[in-house]
Amino acid sequence: MTNLATLLESAATNYPDRTAIVAGVRRWSYRQLDEEANRVANLLTAHGIGRDDKVAVTAPNIPEFTAIYFGILKVGGVVVPLNILFKGREYAYHLREADVRVFFAFESGGEVPMGAEARAGFEQVEGCRHFFSVSPGRTDDVPDDDFHVAVGSLPRTFDSAAMADDDSAVILFTSGTTGQPKGAELRHDSLRLNALAARDLYNADPDRPDTYLCVLPLFHSFGQTAIQNAAAGFGGTVVLMPRFEPRAALQLLVDEGVTVFGGVPTMYWALLAELEAHNDASVDVEAIAGRLRVAISGGAALPGQIHRAFKExxxxxxxxGYGLSETSPGAAFSPWGASPRIGSIGKPIPGVEMKLVNPDWTDVAEGPEAIGEIAIRGYNVMKGYYKRPAETAEVLKDGWFRTGDLGRKDSDGYYYIVDRLKDMVIRGGFNVYPREIEEVLITHPAVSLVAVVGVPHPSHGEEIKAVVVKNPGDQTSEEELIVWSKGQLAAYKYPRIVEFRDSLPTTSTGKILKREI
Structure with a gap:
């Protein structure tokens, strides 16, 4: 039996009294978490939900999310995690697209209620039959479909469904940066093995359980696999933050003795900015450094400047690390214990292959300067996009998945992301990779954060534009930054346009949204 829920069940059997989840004052042991998941499974069974039925959940990082996630898996259902920031129309689209039958959605009362959009989306979808309002601690205007009331009297035991390796466990929707979002259909075995890969990737050990700070949203693949599921797989503790705030995150690193932190580059940037703003005086940096043994970055390329500053x-x-929703998500990782190669995403993880391909799927010629689209093959690759055979055929061939990321490989087999294929700028016939320019600009003393994009140009086709968040108090002008960059980059690469802003738009997972710049 390879049901992904066995990660939780094994931890509850072997370490029943260990703390599984910390969320403010709430602390759930593995026994309690498993019992709560069993009650969810009993609730679903009572409503006729079983093998291969799709069940959606949208919630911030709260213990109920994890209980619902594993409860769905226990009945053999397929989890469909949805972004807590969606509007009603977006919820309705995803519920229809995934054929969802039951929807668990976070709602809150008070002066600023949350969750109305999820309910509005549910009401637009005839095939979605049941809605449960997840409202922890809510005492005012408790709805008739309240989740806690529904599971309150249900049994705390459940015999989980035995699942085949190839059975679907989760449908993760892509971010939809190009066209409508598509649901990547992921297997039980793929997700289970990807979580357990932490043993090799950063020396996870159930006899020395880690404490993970979860600032990544659990509805995203990074937070689910690398934090929630990896912690369960090794009997660790997950400290949940419903919303990332750098000051609060630093304090939790101290208070909870966090040993594993996972985040995207903008989160590391925010943590460093917070330390700089307070000159480290109000944060026990020594306590953080004394406990933290693993810091993982994924979701986007990590600038070398942030790499060096965090180490310092x-x-x-x-x-x-590197991966996508379509790859469960882990595909590559920097080897544990090896000296870091700044800018590299490391090597393929055990059981996974990577190569560089041309647009026609042929292999790119070997060489340290050769650039091609990264393709991945292994246990971690999705079954396909749910109900999208044409889109699946575009990216899957002979077990290989093409990622849309341009990369290169050095002579030791380490991969480097050059840029997203769709982000590449063609200026006057020359290929320009925005990430290379961003790496240069962020070394300027004025630059705190930067995103480089292409904008239309009448003669060159596209022109290079840099949108910059400056360090507080800096007096550098746009023109001065352009002149400086001209001295650092080839004539076809340096940005002719620089725009200063107070902030950059980001997704709920902290990725910079270049399409909105």
Whole structure:
């Protein structure tokens, strides 16, 4: 039996009294978490939900999310995690697209209620029959479909469904940066093995359980696999933050003795900015450094400047990983214990292959300067996009999945992301990779954060534009930054346009949204 829920069940059997989840004042043991998941499974069974039925959940990082996630898996259902920031129309689209039958959605009362959009989306979808309002601690205007009331009297035991390796466990929707979002259909075995890969990737050990700070949203693949599921797989503790705030995150690192932190580059940038703003005086940096043993970055390329600054401030080397929703998500990782190669995403993880391909799927010629689209093959690759055979055929061939990321490989087999294929700028016939320019600009003393994009140009086709968040108090002008960059980059690469902004738009997972710049 390879049901992904066995991760939780094994931890509850072997370490029943260990703390599984910390959320403010709430602390759930593995026994309690498993019992709560069993009550969810009994609730679903009572409503006729079983093998291969799709069940959606949208919630911030709260213990109920994890209980619902594993409860769905226990009945053999397929989990469909949805972004807590969606509007009603977006919820309705995803519920229809995934053929969802039951929807668990976070709602809150008070002066600023949350969750109305999820309910509005549910009401637009005839095939979605049941809605449960997840409202922890709510005492005012408790709805008739309240989740806690529904599970309150249900049994705390359940015999989980035995699942085949190839059975679907989760449908993760892509971010929809190009066209409508598509649901990547992921297997039980793929997700289970990807979580357990932590043993090799950063020396996870159930006899020395880690404490993970979860600032990544659990509805996203990174937070689910690398934090929630990996912790369950090794009997660790997950400290949940419903919303990332750098000051509060730093304090939790101290208070909870966090040993594993996972985040996207903008989160590391925010943590460093917070330390700089307070000159480290109000944060026990030594306590953080004394406990933190693993810092993981994924979701986007990590600038070398942030790499170096975090090592200098905290004394911990950030380990870069790489993956996508379509790959469960882990595909590559910097080897544990090896000296870091700044800018590299490491090597393929055990059981996974990677190569560089041309647009026609042929292999790119070997060479340290050769650039091609990264393709991945292994246990971690999705079954396909749910109900999208044409889109699946575009990216899957002979077991290989093409990622849309341009990369190169050095002579030792380490991969480097050059840029997203769709982000590449063609200026006057030359290929320009925005990430390379961003790496240069962020070394300027004025630049705190930067995103480089292409904008239309009448003669060159596209022009290079840099949108910059400056360090507080800096007086550098746009023109001065352009002149400086001209001295650092080839004539066809340096940005002719620089725009200063107070902030950059980001997704709920912290990725910079270049399409909105």
């Amino acid at each position: 401030k905290i004394g911990v080397t950030i380990i870069e």
